[in-house]
Amino acid sequence: MPIQDWKPVIGLEIHCQLKTKTKMFTSCGYKAGEDPNTQTDAYTLGLPGTLPRPNQTAIEYGLRLGLALESELHEESRFARKHYFYPDLPKGYQITQSDHPYATGGTVRFPDPTDHGEALTVRLVRIHFEEDAGKNLHLVGDDVSLVDYNRAGAPLLEIVSEPDLRSAAEASAYMRELRTVIRYLDISDANMEEGTMRCDANVSIRRDDDAPYGTRCEIKNLNSFKFLEQAINAEIRRQVDLIEGGGEVIQSTMSYDPGRDQTKVMRTKEEAADYRYFPEPDMPPLEISEAWIDSVRATLPELPHARRERYGALGLSIYDAGVLTAEGALADFFDAVLAAKAPAKKACNWVTVELLGRLNGDQRGIEDSPVSPEHVAELIALIDGGTISGRSAKEVFDKVYAESTSPQAIVERDGYAQVSDAGALDAAIDEVLAAHPKQLAQYAGGKVALKGFFVGQVMKKTRGQANPQMVQELLAAKLPQVSES
Amino acid sequence: MATVTPEEIRELATLARLSLDDGEVEQFRAQLTDILGYIGTLREVDVSGVPEFLSERQEDSSLREDAPGPQFSSETALSSAPNTRGRLVVVPKFKED
Amino acid sequence: MSSILDWTALELSAAVRAGDVTAADATDAYLRRIQAVEPKINAYLRVAEDEARAVAESVDKRRQAGETLGPLAGVPLALKDIFITEGIETTCGSKILEGWTPPYDGTHASRLRGADSVMLGKVSMDEFAMGSSNENSPHPPVRNPWNTDFVPGGSSGGSVAAVAARTALCTLGTDTGGSIRQPASLCNVVGLKPTYGRVSRHGMIAFASSLDQAGPVTRTVRDAALVLGVIAGQDEMDATTLDAPVEDYLAACDEGVAGLRIGVHRNAMELEGLDEDVRVAFTRSLEQLEELGATLVDVELPHFAHAVATYYILCTAEASSNLARYDGVRYGARVEEPSLLKMYKATREAGFGAEVKRRIMLGTFVLRASSYEEYYGRAMKVRTLIKRDYEAAFSQCDLIASPTSPVPGFRIGERIADPLSMYLSDVFTIGANLAGLPGISIPGGFSSAATPLPIGLQLVGPRLAESRLFSAAAAYEAHTTWHSRVAEI
Structure with a gap:
């Protein structure tokens, strides 16, 4: 069947970097674009003996978003460790929230991108806090990779949607709306080009809207609205081709190559990392009181x-x-x-x-x-x-x-004020009529379209300052009555 | 009782970023089998309805004010790194995944 | 004739404050003692002689200038190498951190310095605090000052050996499953593991974060009270420290044990492998506590038999996580290899010893998604049951007494090939770690061997009952002479 008859199902995982003064779990400051490794401290570098200390303002920003999106905010949530080895991950694990996020559910309402008609609604699975990694740099022609830890530990919110999106355009519109909301709340610059908003997209296809979801693939690191749409469309094409060709979609992590406008498999589910999550022992549970929620709610725009x-x-x-x-x-x-x-x-x-x-x-x-x-x-x-x-x-x-x-x-x-003084306008009209006897005769002879000519002459005489409506009225009274034949 | 295979030991070693030689694989296989047998005795305990032991609550969740504290200069940050270039830390070339 | 080495920390600091002795003289006496006996003991990894002398001099100068000195004025002490010391190499007893000089100071080092103590150096330990014998180390084995063929216990083996050998007046150790109390028992010194959260973990290299606590190793109960008063208390750098007032622990040492109900877990006395000398010594200790006016009550700890298994699941899981940061990228040793994966593996293979690797492997196993529920999840639940056992027991008694270690000691090399038997030497101590409770080991007798080995008495209290522990322990200490025996080296 033709590609347009396949029904895509899309969910987004969006990371947004909070604009706090300090990082998520340490008092180290952070601003993007500084010289490499100039914004670190003992915790940022994962030095032995350091411990995480949660940032109150980051939590408050999370509450703002949770309230704005009508998520359920949990009185008690927990942090967890997610393990993988990577040069830009200083501790060998990332502190995130897994089983017990601070916010679950919620909705984002946004205008339908196709006809600007009814608003669409996307349901959220969850929102949670985590810390960012540093940055690995791979220079072309270089025989080593380089690591900058400035960003390591920067505060992030991850916003996970249900698979409620049905096209690349909807995905992009949803993301724009989320960006708008985040900016309204003043909790993040939410700028995709600068990396303060990043997106992974889960895409699957099915034959009709009532069919069960197909096997999904996750496209990683989509860093502009353009690439988000292109990558989703490329992935839909890939999956359609695969199925139409008699194959099947294998749950995989994908990357998008904008040059070729193609998605390609990075790893399949079987090769997926075992992150060995477990509850973070270095921090108490995160408690959010009703009073705190109320005080944040009072400040929402x-x-x-x-x-x-x-x-x-x-x-x-x-x-x-x-x-x-x-x-x-x-x-x-x-x-x-x-x-x-x-x-x-x-x-x-x-x-x-x-x-x-x-x-x-x-x-x-x-x-x-x-x-x-x-x-x-x-x-x-x-x-x-x-x-x-x-x-x-x-x-x-x-x-x-x-x-x-x-x-x-x-x-x-x-001197832009209009001349609305009837006396002055009467005089001007009289002068114009007196100056154009030929046109007046033609008008009287039935060429009523010449009224516009007289109006124009009056406007010209008054250097455009005559009130055109009054000129019309006064002129009508002075011109001969002509029966239209 | 759980028996651990040499393949599992090698898998675990890669997950934990350890490179074991064959002798170590066999030694760890035998010891882990022993230890897993021992810790497997926990299956005898009835834990139905018992909550997990988790870190305790603290006053104000031990939240920290969002105020900048001391930071390292890049010299200090890099002072212990085994391999650096300029202000960056050097690692073997790898592909991002 | 009393030598400066005979003074307790309480006596010495009072003398330094009063100007009867200088910090420089005290430091010099200990540095000379280190020179004399250290080759036989191997307690120290690093002696910071110049730094120690400089600190001692500045303490003396400040006294001369009329300043009031801190509670540990001029007390020469040493830190387990697990504690971060700015500018002084800190390796946690591991090759993987060889040559690493921390660019920041931990809470312990800075609070002890703030109390005007003099840090002599860093003492040996089992690598990353994993072990009960101090043999898991790339360094020469620390020897028990009471019999140098024997282990000092572990993992704080250097901390206790230094105090027992009088090469430090007191030390700090860390206790994850008994690593302060078990070696204290083996070396006839006082070792305290405080309530979880009583002492900061900031600047203490993590082994198992939910179990680790730092605590003092001293010659007397009062010295332990003195040191705890300095290091205890909430720390903004550790989100798990407790917001509870630091009590006057020294005053508590005068309260006595009369009227306290001492719980005895009789089933534990049936334990296979409990040494007869230990049983005899413990029975006598109980009688002595009764003589002091305590009453004995039997208590049950229904999940006692499952504590070791629970402990080894939890501590290895957390260790596998905490040790993931040693990857040769930002600090520490690195083995260069052409690929990233090979570099990681070669670095960690070369940097970690066998026991550390074994625990990382076990911890990685129990945290895998496929085994999490069966092992880690279940162990977390059993941990709750163990904590409840203690809560129930403490509704019937004020403190629980037991031997600290099932044996008086063992020879160097005797157990190294059998990790499981080594793990079982923690049987009496790990309950306090799992339940987050304070425990103290004090000298409680000697074995009947030709060269007698010390035997420790352990008291465990409810959460934040350090004062009560000190009351009972100080009373017992005043009533006995075990603690005043000095190892002949």
Whole structure:
């Protein structure tokens, strides 16, 4: 059967590095991009005699995410050791949470990437804490490998989803939503390119939606949204080819080669490591009290899906709501425009089209916007009040953007105010009619389309400042009555 | 009683990153078989409903404030490493998996 | 004529504080003693002579300047090589750490220095504290000062031999399954294993993290109380240390044993392999405790027979994990090989001794996914039962008495080929480790051999009952003379 008739089933394991000052289990500081092996201490290097000491802020960040995703937070959870030998793993084991994670269940709601229709929901299996490994470097042509321990021990959350995703596009949309939520919560930079958000994807296929899951393969280390989608699609192709060719999928760990756009088997289940998990004896259980949870809950921001619903209720399209909420700062900006009494749809248009267009062109973030929310609201009020025309509004906005000055001030300074004084407009119309007797005669003869010509002449005479609606009305009263034939 | 095979001993040795010669394989095989026989006597104990002994609770879970403490200079960090190049630790070339 | 070497730590530190003797003189006396007898004992791996003299001088200077000195002022002591000492080689008795000089200080070394003691050096041990004879070591075997053909016990063999040979006034040892108490018994010294979490494990190289505790080895019960007062207490560097006040252990030594109920586990006395001299000595010790006003009560420890098996599953599992970090990459010895896997294997093969490898293998076996439930999971449950046994017993008594070791001692080489028989020498001590309880071994008699060997008396108390242990042990010590016998070397 054709590939599009196969039904993929996808689950993601996402690692997100928390932006705490110090590492997960030691007071050693950590920032990405520093010189190799300049951010270590005795614990980081796995020196004998050192012991793990859990970071309170890392735990609190974990609680923020668990609450935001409506996971069940466990009063008591435990750390465990996961063993494997690798040069970047200083102790020969990684401290993680296995049987008793701090959070289980939960959901992520995000817009359907295909039609921006109904929101999709992915259920979570669990969220748990662990420490990161260092980095192995393999330089081309070098006969050795090199190790940098700076990252070793950095705090991570692992977020494991149920296999609820049905396409590469959904997987990517889910991951974007999770990134948005994480950034809203201000617990991680969640940047795939910088490695503060990383993803492994479990992929299987089946013939129809009711069939049991097929054998899954796990693609490791997907470090961009693009590769995530490409790798999942490549893996789906591989599995379809395998089955259509009479073979079967063997549970394996895969890697993705973007150059060839192919996934390949790293090891099969039989070759899988035996991690020899056991409960970490060096730390007490992690206890999370109701009071702590309540205090964290009180600090949670409004989350993207709640905001999208609120914007939807204001009449915005799902697409626009999605654009506005993709970044917390942008939605905050928009809310500030609303707070300054601007109507939602107009505010959305000015923010998403005019402002974002200019910011994107200049590669600036909303945080650096020279236009304040109050400026946007003021501009909309100037248009709605008839003070400036829609056409001059864009020119005014350009100036607001360039000079970071209020629209009102620019309108006054540069004379953008419309002429709405009936007396002045009457005079201008009279002059125009007097100056164009030929066209007036033609108009009277039934060529009513010439009304636009007169309006244009009046606008020209008033250097574009006439209120076009008033010109229309006044002109209609002065022009001869013509019966349309 | 559990008997340990030489293959199992070799598997365990690789898992534990030990390289045993044939004499050691046989010696460990015999000794581990003995010891496993002995510790296998725990099967006699009724443990139904008994919880595992785990580390005790501590005040505030012994959580640490997120405040930076002392760190090593790269010189100190690398001072005991058997093989280094510049600020990096050197190991035999290997493929990432 | 009393020599400076005869003074207890309590006496010496008081004299140094009072200016009756200098720390430099005390240090010098011990350094000379080391020179004289160490070749026969092999207790030391490293004598830090220059550092010791420098510290002693600075202690003396501070006294002269009018500063108040700490509770261990001028006390020359030694640390088991399992303790991290900044700037002084620390090997844990293993080739794999040969030449490693730690860039940080452990809590023990720093608290002892803070109490103005003088560290003479690092003493020998079974490699990674795995053993009961001190023979699991790349170094010459430590000899029992009471009979140099005999082992000093282990794994803290160097710690006890140094105290018994008077080459250190006190030492620190570590006890995972009896590694302080069993050798203390074999060498006629006092050895205390505190409650799990009473003393920090930061800066103590891990063998089995859920069982390891550091504790003092001293000549007298009061000295043990003095040292514990210095090293005990919560440590922010160890998340498992207990948030409980450090009691006045010295004051507790004056409380006596009258009125205390001493539990005796009679079934344990039927143990196959319990030496007759040990049985006789223990019976006498019980009588002496009664003479002091204690009452004896029989207690049951229903899972006693399963303790050794439980212990060997748990300690080897944790050891296989704790020793995974010795891979030749960041520190320690390394055997260069062209491939990473070969480098790991060759490094660990060359660096670890036979007993360590055996335990890593066993620990790796019991933690494998396929055997976890049968071995590790089950042992963790039996451990709970053992802990409950003690809780039930302590509802009927205040302390539990037993011999420390089933035998007075054994010859060097006698048991090395039979690991299982060696493991069984922990039978009386491992219960306290499994249940996390404090235990003390004090001199309790001598064997009937031509060259008599010491026999220890063990007291185990409820959680955090160190003070009660000291009360009973000090009373027993005051009533007997075993502890005042000195080994002739």
